[in-house]
Amino acid sequence: MRPKLFIPGPCEVDETVLAAMAQPTPKHYGLEWLQVHHEVLGLLKRVFQTQNDLFMVPGAGSTALDMALGSLLAPGDTVIIGNNGFFGNRMGAIASACGLRPIFFTASQGQPLNPDDLRRVLAQEPEARAVAVVHHETSTTVLNPLQELAQATHEAGLPIIVDGIASLGGVNLPVDEWGIDICATVANKCLECPPGLTFISVSPKAWEWIDQSDNQTHGWYLNLRTWRKYAAEWGDWHPTPVTMPTNNILGLRVSLRRILDGGLETHFARYHRAAQAVRRGLEAVGFEMLIEEEFASPIATAIKARPEFGVGRLIGYLAQDKGILVSGGIESLRGKIFRVGHMGKAATPPYLMEFLFAVETFLRQKGFDVPVGASLVGLTEERESK
DSSP states (O other), X not given: OOOEEOSSSSOOOOHHHHHHHTSOOOOSSSHHHHHHHXXXXXXXXXXXXXXXXXXXXXSOHHHHHHHHHHHHXXXXXXXXXXXXXXXXXXXXXXXXXXXXXXXXEEOOTTSOOOHHHHHHHHHHOTTEEEEEEESEETTTTEEOOHHHHHHHHHHTTOOEEEEOTTTBTXXXXXXXXXXXXEEEEESSSTTOOOSSEEEEEEOHHHHHHHHHOSOOOSOSTTOHHHHHHHHHHSTTTOOSSSOOOHHHHHHXXXXXXXXXXXXXXXXXXXXXXXXXXXXXXXXXXXOOBSSOGGGBOSSEEEEEOOTTSOHHHHHHHHHHHHOEEOEEOOGGGTTTEEEEEOSGGGGSHHHHHHHHHXXXXXXXXXXXXXXXXXXXXXXHHHHHHO
């Protein structure tokens, strides 16, 4: 039994992506590769909705966040960080490791960040040099009001760094329209590819701040200046400073073409429908969602544990008996929630039905009176609305 991924990332990818990655490995330089490189950058810019500089970097999402914080700011600089979950705290840890002074504005667990709280902290910290926020806080699945947070940042005349790792490509995030100075995401979430690549966009305003920064010591690989230098000086034959995972990029090209051929709005809507199917279905069989619908991300759902059984029993049953992998809670939410991702194949009706039926079966085995198909109400409502 092959496991099926319903976790908040990475996701299960389409066979066409895997087939592209199975091609003989091309070299990462030369005219033939340049055509691929520039095509993929162009496709990524359409997903980012930006004309800013954009770089593909081997690594995880934290790679790009380290690049952003360490390149834009210098040791001793103050950065204001939104923190309403595990990954907001992670942003602070990266900032501290770069020698920065992180100051948090926070929200209660499961609640979105408040732009007015950001304004108050900015007023209290006149020496602040930048703001950094997580768009989709995956630990709780709350979606923060990024456009309003960016507006509050711009009112203070500062650049904003955005962790769009678990949001970009799954919800609308128009980088240029909202004035996002540095935005990071990865291949293995809403762009529906295997792990291995991260992407980072840099605005002209951000470059001005980087060039004015006193920090000339943020290493070499994680230094945005390095990537700009090679793009400019070696761009006609070897546009990156390191060997690139070319097979991953071939797979990415296939996935981006598919997403954009169907349209970004269609891609967003598919995730939204999947999230609604899961939420309505699980509510119909007695579960409660962690996040109010107003603030809930369409990319993943956090579901509260039920008092009748430990959440670990459900997670274990799904994995061992059904080959369905979902995630538990992190840190203070460990044992209190489970999380279901709606990316890749997990957003398709056959996968959704299999997951929901598996939860039904578990409940019936535990003695609950759950009619067969009771959890499919969300899928049924979708069909009837068409």
